[in-house]
Amino acid sequence: MAEVVRAFDEESTAWARVLAALTPAEFGRPTPCPPWTVAELIAHVTAAIARVPDGLAAPSPPRADLDATGYYHPRIFDATANAERVTAAQRAAAAQPDPAALVAAFDRQCRRTLDVVAHQPPGRLVVTRWGDGMALHEFLLTRVVELVLHGLDLAAALDRPIWSTPTAAALVTGFLGVDTAATRLGWDQPTALAKGSGRAPLTPDEEAELARIPLRPFG
Known part of the structure; x- marks a missing residue:
């Protein structure tokens, strides 16, 4: 758990540093995740991170149904779910047209997640958005996967070098x-x-x- 928390902390800090330096025009750039713009991809990742404290706000489920790999199973991420993810990110970005507010929301959700996770007992289970139970460290690993791989997408969109941090990159390479x-x-x-x-x-x-x-x- 400690390694996953450290990876999340380091990778989200790297993201925040990059986002704080973006120009207003860069938020409108297309990404390798069409139809999302940079702003919409940021909104997507912010929402993904928010699901950790949101899931922990519910009672602990009786068992773990999925691990990190099972979370990305095609039966869960079908065409309907993917379409919903696309439009949800677009709506979230449109609701925050000020880039500074979008970046602040990202940073706020990351800090909130770290704070909530720090107060959880060992072996805590969490409920995913699909209603499945997962070990907290497995679910947090999926958030590290989101940060690292969508960080690659942002780097490509912004014509910048990949900024993945060593701990997070090693975890995701192993996950893949x-x-x-x-x-x-x-x-x-x-x-x-x-x-x-x-x-x-x-x-x-x-x-x-x-x-x-x-x-x-x-x-």
């Missing part, structure tokens, strides 16, 4: 299941994240290597 393959292929962390999540093209040799392992889904 490409850590061993990355070592064999000589990938650095940014390359492993981009190629392992389908955000960068693969060479034939890389395709063959990744075909040997069960890649984890990311919605």
Whole structure:
């Protein structure tokens, strides 16, 4: 749990630093997650982070139904759910047309999440937006996945170097299941994240290597 909390803290701090330096025009740029703009992708990630304290506000469920990998199962993220995510982020961004307010909302949700998580007992379970039970550390890991992989999307949209922090990048590389393959292929962390999540093209040799392992889904 401590490693996941540290990864979330470090990665969200890196995000906040990048967002604070954006120009107003950059918030309107398109992203590799169409139809979202930069502002809409920020709103999406902010809402994803808010689900941690929101889930903890409910009574602890009787059991854990999912782990972090199961959370991104296609049966959960179907076409209807994806369409809902798209429009929800668009509405949230439109409701906060001031970029400074959008950034402040992101930072506020991150600090709120860290504060709430710090007061939870060991083994705490949380209810997801779909009504499933998850161990808190597994659910928080999915928020680190959101920050790291959508951080790659933002970096691409903004023409900036990938800023993933080491602890978070290592966790997500492991989550994707490409850590061993990355070592064999000589990938650095940014390359492993981009190629392992389908955000960068693969060479034939890389395709063959990744075909040997069960890649984890990311919605």
